[in-house]
Amino acid sequence: MxxxxxxxxxxxxxxxxxxxxxxxxxxxxxxxxxxxxxxxxxxxxxxxxxxxxxxxxxxxxxxxxxxxxxxxxxxxxxxxxxxxxxxxxxxxxxxxxxxxxxxxxxxxxxxxxxxxxxxxxxxxxxEYQQLKEYEDLKLKSLSNTTRANVKIEDGCNQFCSYCIIPYARGPVRSRKKESITEEVKRLSKQGVKEIVLTGTHLGAYGSDKGNKKALAQLMESLTEIKSLKRVRLSSIEGTEIDQGIINLISESDIFCPHLHLPLQSGSNQILKAMNRPYTVEEFKKTVAKLRKKIPDLAITTDVIVGFPGETEKTFAETLKVVKEISFAKVHVFPYSAREGTPAAKMEQLNGNIVKEYSKKLRLANEALMLNYQKEFIGKTKKVLIEEVRDHKTNLLTGYTDNYLKVLISGSDALKNSLVKVKLEESIDPYHLSGKIIN
Ligand code: SF4
Missing domain, CATH: 3.40.50.12160 (Methylthiotransferase, N-terminal domain)
Known part of the structure; x- marks a missing residue:
């Protein structure tokens, strides 16, 4: 045998x-x-x-x-x-x-x-510089039919001073549009409800071919797939969102009104030391432009606290900017030096200070999350049911298109379906309760 x-x-x-x-x-x-x-x-x-x-x-x-x-x-x-x-x-x-x-x-x-x-x-x-071809791997079987990641790009040319990724992934290489649309079509026909377009540096999609509009063009092609219910973009740089992308998110039902735009710091001095390609003022302008066109948009972000050179003043600037922008959620990353990066050679902050700043920013984040939830209480949203949290009490969990996590009572059979839900109250910064309506 x-x-x-x-x-x-x-x-x-x-x-x-x-x-x-x-x-x-x-x-x-x-x-x-x-x-x-x-x-x-x-x-x-x-x-x-x-x-x-x-x-x-x-x-x-x-x-x-x-x-x-x-x-x-x-x-x-x-x-x-x-x-x-x-x-x-x-x-x-x-x-x-x-x-x-x-x-x-x-x-x-x-x-x-x-x-x-x-x-x-x-x-x-x-060597990482020699990784020139996009390796077109394909997803065939599915471990989860609620949400699937679809990779569209590999590599990064940005070299932010804290990040090792460009040395690990090599330069930007983009997947062919036809290969992506074929995969998305197949996955959505297999029953996947939400596709997350991912990449090492998503917004750089197409830049290796000199096409700055490639992401908008790809998104446009996805609108032709009839079986496709929801598409979410994973993290994208604010500097890389063009008008075409904004129009598609605001006009087509399939694109989630949720953008994860990494701010990293609210201080121009720290952004410069991080080698980030924008100023706080430019970031704010992008946010204003997006909000004008996409009213319910959830803007989430990443912030690194305690980067070398961070002072009480730069941290206070970050705290202020984060509140002003009123993010729907802030992922707080206490800075930790990655060996092999330029920032690891800079003078490091005391660990306790980094902890203290992280704690303050996390508290601010919880208040912001509650604020964002408040805007939607009493409104009806479609929720994609992802998980049966408790079989005995019929407790289900799922996400709205703007990434609010909702707890609902309902039958197990609703798993992996999109249901209309009235959002009722805030349970904590991370969960809302809701009621299914017909
Ligand atoms: S943080 Fe993102 S943009 Fe910056 S080098 Fe790393 S992967 Fe590239």
């Missing part, structure tokens, strides 16, 4: 990594592998790594080591961003059988099979 080979995957990091792991899992499934949980016995363990912080890299090492110690006869590989940015560090991990970088993920299976057959493989990695 032929033994079925088993593979297990562990993904760290962002939506792009999640998308890529799912596409690689499809390749293993097509080749007769059974996919098992990472804690179970498998022939091959693949860790799709993250390197965005020192902590993410540490966790990557820990997970890979644990697998090898538990199942010493199995193959263990670390692939992706961490390997690409720090190849020698990863190769030095004794427990690892092979490594691969950020490209050629479709070849992971072939490399694993060669090793299982006792052959030596070439584990040379390309």
């Amino acid at each position: 032929k033994m079925i080979k088993k593979a297990a995957f562990y993904t760290l990091g962002c939506k792009v990594n999640q998308y890529e792991t799912e596409a690689v899992i499809d390749i293993f499934l097509e080749n007769g592998y059974q996919i098992v949980d990472f804690s179970e016995k498998a022939d091959v363990y693949i860790v799709n790594s993250c390197t965005v912080t020192n902590e993410a890299a540490r966790k990557t090492r820990q997970i890979a080591r644990r697998a090898k110690r538990k199942y010493s006869n199995s193959l263990v590989a670390i692939v992706g961003c961490y390997t690409q940015a720090f190849p020698d560090e990863v190769r030095n991990i004794e427990e690892i059988d092979f490594v691969m970088g950020s490209n050629n993920k479709a070849e992971i299976l072939a490399k694993a099979e060669e090793m299982l057959a006792g052959k030596n493989i070439n584990s040379e990695l390309k």
Whole structure:
């Protein structure tokens, strides 16, 4: 009897990594592998790594080591961003059988099979600057039909001074429009209700081909897919939103009125030190332009606190700007130096100060979230039911198009459907209650 080979995957990091792991899992499934949980016995363990912080890299090492110690006869590989940015560090991990970088993920299976057959493989990695082609991986089977990430772009040319990503992902490469629309069409026909367009630097989509309007053109093509219900853009730079994108979000029902625009700091001095390509004034102008055209728009953001050079004054500026802009949600990132980046060589702040600033900004965020919720109490919104929170009490959870999380009573059968809900009250900054209406 032929033994079925088993593979297990562990993904760290962002939506792009999640998308890529799912596409690689499809390749293993097509080749007769059974996919098992990472804690179970498998022939091959693949860790799709993250390197965005020192902590993410540490966790990557820990997970890979644990697998090898538990199942010493199995193959263990670390692939992706961490390997690409720090190849020698990863190769030095004794427990690892092979490594691969950020490209050629479709070849992971072939490399694993060669090793299982006792052959030596070439584990040379390309330099990040040489990653020139977009690797067109595809999603086939689905682990979740409520929401699916669709990757449209890889790489970043921005080199923000705190960020290791350009060294891990290489320069901007865009996926062909036809390949994206074909995938979105297929996924929506398979029942996926919400598509999230993702990329390492989403707003740079098409810039490698000299086409600054490429994202708007792609979005325009998506409006022709009849089965498509909802499309959300993942994080995008305010500087990269053109009028075409604004018009599409305001005029077409499928695009969620939700934009995640990373501000990072409310101080021009810190933005400059971060090598961010805008000033606070320019950011505010973009927000005003967006709000004028898209009234219910949720603008969420990322802010890094405690960047080198941050003072009470710059932090106070950030706090003020965040409140003035009145974000729907602020993700607070206490700055932690990533080895290999220019900012890691700058003079670092005391950890307690960073903690104190983070706490203050988190408190401000909770007040902003409650404010944003308030605007919608009493209104009716469509909610995509994602989860059955409690079978006994029939408690369901889901998101509105403008990313408000709602708790509703209703039947389990409503999971993965869009229902009309009257938003009733705020439970806490993160949840509203609502009632299904017919
Ligand atoms: S834009 Fe800046 S923060 Fe975003 S991936 Fe590129 S370098 Fe990193």
